Amino acid sequence: MEVGIVAQRGNARAARIADGIRDRLRADGVTVRLDAATAADLSHSGDPIETFDRSDLVVSIGGDGTFLFAARGAGGTPILGVNLGEVGFLNAVDPDDAIDAVAAEAAAIADGTAEIREAPRLSATVGDWTSDAATNEVLVQGNRRGPGAGIDFETRVDGSLYSSGHADGVLIVTPTGSTAYNLSEGGPIVHPDVRGLLITEMCATGGMPSLFVDQDATITVTVTGTDRAIVASDGRLTHPIEPPAEVTITRSDPPLRIAGPTGDFFEALGKLS
Structure with a gap:
C-alpha cells in the first residue's frame, strides 16, 4: 500500500498535517511519498508529482488549487482532499480529522471497501x-x-x-x-x-x-x-x-477519482456569497 501526499506550498499548517499523516501511515505499515515541495518544507526527500499515479491513494492538503495540482499527477489514482481553503468543493475532510480520515481511507482502499466517486x-x-x-x-x-x-x-x-x-x-x-x-x-x-x-x-x-x-x-x-x-x-x-x-x-x-467522505455541495455554495 502506497500513499502520496501533496500539501499546499508555503503553508505551515498544511505541512504539519502532512507530517502527522505520514507518521500515522508509516506506523500502520503504509509506504508514504511526499511531493518535492512538501518534502522540502519538511526537510525530507520527495518525488515529482508526475509519479504519483503509481500510488494507491493521493492526499491533497490545501484548497481546490492544491487539489487540481495533485490531480495533474494522480492519473487514475483516487484523491482525498483535506480542506484548508475557504470554499473547498473538492476537499471534504476537515483538517482536525485529517489523520484518522486518511488512515481509514487507506485501509478501505487496501481491503477493497472504499467508495470512489468519478468525475x-x-x-x-x-x-x-x-x-x-x-x-x-x-x-x-x-x-x-x-x-x-x-x-x-x-x-x-x-x-x-x-x-x-x-x-x-x-x-x-x-x-x-x-x-x-x-x-x-x-x-x-x-x-x-x-x-x-x-x-x-x-x-x-x-x-x-x-x-x-x-x-x-x-x-x-x-x-x-x-x-x-x-x-x-x-x-x-x-x-x-x-x-x-x-x-x-x-x-x-482516466476520469478524476475522488476518495473519502462526500462534502455538502450546497453548504460549499453558501460560502460563495
Whole structure:
C-alpha cells in the first residue's frame, strides 16, 4: 500500500498535517511519498508529482488549487482532499480529522471497501498536440482580453454548428469546474452528480448563452481573426496556437477519482456569497 501526499506550498499548517499523516501511515505499515515541495518544507526527500499515479491513494492538503495540482499527477489514482481553503468543493475532510480520515481511507482502499466517486476530465487537441487532462475547464482564448483583442470563433457540437461570433474566449467546462472560472464568466452552476459538459462564451458579441451537452460530446472551437491564441487547461498549463486553428475538446481517460467522505455541495455554495 502506497500513499502520496501533496500539501499546499508555503503553508505551515498544511505541512504539519502532512507530517502527522505520514507518521500515522508509516506506523500502520503504509509506504508514504511526499511531493518535492512538501518534502522540502519538511526537510525530507520527495518525488515529482508526475509519479504519483503509481500510488494507491493521493492526499491533497490545501484548497481546490492544491487539489487540481495533485490531480495533474494522480492519473487514475483516487484523491482525498483535506480542506484548508475557504470554499473547498473538492476537499471534504476537515483538517482536525485529517489523520484518522486518511488512515481509514487507506485501509478501505487496501481491503477493497472504499467508495470512489468519478468525475469527467477534458483534453484538447490541436494538430498533433494534446493537452494534459483538465479537471475544471479547457479555455480557448485570444492572446489577450479586452477591446481590440479576442478571437473570431465557431463552436460545433458533434459536428453541428452551435455558435459563432467574436469573444475573448470560449470555456469548455466540467460540472466540477462550473463553480470556478465558468462562474466568474457568468456561466451556470452545475451539480457535480449531473453528467455533461458546459460551453460558456466569454464577453461574446453575436454569440449564444451557455449550453449544457452530453459528457461524451465532441466539441470543436475554430479560431480565426487573430494571429495568436492559446489553449489552457485549468488556468495553469497553456499552449500557444496559430490561427486559423481548430481545437477539439473531448472527455479524457482516466476520469478524476475522488476518495473519502462526500462534502455538502450546497453548504460549499453558501460560502460563495
